[in-house]
Amino acid sequence: MSAVTPSPEPAERNPRYTVAAVARRLGVAPATLRTWNRRYGLGPADHVSGTRRRYGPHDLARLEFMCRLTQDGxxxxxxxxxxxxxLIDDLPESRWPRSAPGIDDRPCVIGPGPGLSAGGAGRGQPGQAGSGEHAGAVTSADDDCGGLDEPAVADLAGARGSGGRVLRLADAGIAARGLARAAMALDSSAVTRILAHAVAADGVVAAWQELVCPVLVAVGRRWEQRGDAVDVEHLLSDCVAAVFRRAADREIDGHGRPVLLACAPAEQHSLALTALAAGLAERGASVRVLGAAVPITALRNAIVRVGPVAVFLWSQRRTSADVQVLTGLPxxxxxxxxxxxxxxxxxxxxxxxxxxxxxLREALDLLTGAPLQG
Structure with a gap:
């Protein structure tokens, strides 16, 4: 069999898929497929002019390979x-089945079924409405970014036309869309790879503002509207924390006074602290991270023992923002x-x-004594 022109296969082993089905599977708009066909020549290989386009397995393999490449930046x-x-034989195998009657008219999903909870570090159960830990998953995902670069993010793709497993991000770049696809597919390797590339190429602030926040907020809004995708938020938050912790783990001059990062005593969500720690390390600052729900006594003791140049206290929810904690600092x-x-x-x-x-940028400027950037 030629690598470029495969021999014909029986129809039941060589299914054809509609534009709409392929778009749902890849998490792109049908218009995007038409653009790729017109601009890049990535359309059905055996399409006959005047007939409806139908994609075969090899066409899908090329399109999926292109999506994987764009996810890598x-x-x-x-x-x-x-x-x-x-060459066809060198393409990763398509994840669609080789034979499935009627699949071209079936809604396609990018990720597995619904999950259960959300919330960065210290998550609660979304079913426990009004609990101290969780006032809905949107609180967790949305507010994890609140106050540290709140990006312009858009709504979600509804069930109609998207198979219910696609996050639509307005004005998002290709990397953010790739991150959303990888997260919805629960592909932790791809999520980690995309985030690590963004941090290395563009820096911590850009990675947080342009990738992490839009996708986290979209996942949180999806939970609010549909009650699912919390498994996605768990996986995404864990990958974000891992990537930023690695970015923060670099050689720093240990002779200077460090910056101390902590959550308010009643605050469980600490994901933003990992981004801040990575950004400070990127600027060459020494950092000490105490994490979530730090008791006021422990925070006071740490300040006395460490003698930090600055202290940053994170409070995601109004119920955890206790001004008395601030007045009691030594x-x-x-x-x-x-x-x-x-x-x-x-x-x-x-x-x-x-x-x-x-x-996030303003926090970095204040904590390092840098001139505030407009």
């Missing part, structure tokens, strides 16, 4: 060139800067020596 034109020039010599972040503090009247950071 390769530009669409280059990904299409690679997919088009790769005064050090030389002085320690106090910075707070998270949407929980937005309506609080802060003590005079406390600064509020409204974005």
């Amino acid at each position: 390769i530009a669409p034109a280059e990904a299409a060139r690679i997919a088009r020039s790769t 005064v050090t010599r030389p002085p320690t800067s106090i910075v707070v972040g998270g949407s929980g503090w937005q309506r609080s009247t802060l003590p005079g020596r406390v600064r509020h950071a409204g974005s």
Whole structure:
């Protein structure tokens, strides 16, 4: 069998798929498939002019290979060139079945079935409405980014036309869309690879603002609207934390005063701290991370023992933003800067020596003493 022109197969072993079915499977719009066909030549290989387009298994293999390449950060034109020039026998096998009568009219899903809970570090159960840990999964996913670069993110693709397993992100780049597809497929390897590439290529702030926040917020809104995809949020949050922790684990001059990061005593969500720690390490600052729900006594003791140059206190929820915690922090010599972040503090009247950071970049500037960037 030729690698370029495979011999004909019986119809039952060589199914054909409609444009709509392929678009649902890949998590793209049908118009995108038409563009790829017109611009890159990635259409049905045996299409006859004047007939409806039907994609065969080899066509799907090329398209899936292109999607994998774009998920790895390769530009669409280059990904299409690679997919088009790769021999059929060298393409990764399509994940669609070789024989499935009527599959072209069946809704296709990118990921497995629904999950159960959400919430970054310290998650609760979404079924426990109004619990102290969780006021709905959207609280977890949305507010994990609240106050540290809140991006413009869009709504979700509804069940109609998307198979119910696609996140639609308005104005998102190819990397964010690839991250969303990988997360919805519960492909932790691809999620980790995309995030690590973004951090290495564009830096922590860009990776957090342009990739992590849009996808986390979309997953949280999906839970709010449909009650599923919490398994996706768990996997995505764990991958984000792992990638940013690796980014924070670099050689830093240990002689300078460190920055101390902690969550408010009643705050369980600590994902934003991992991004902040990675951003500080990227700037060469020494960091100590205490994590979620740090008791006030422990926080005071840590400040006295470490003598940090700055303290950052995260509060995602209003119920955990206790101003009394701030007024009770010890005064050090030389002085320690106090910075707070998270949407929980937005309506609080802060003590005079406390600064509020409204974005990840602003928090980094305040904690490192850098001039604030507009």
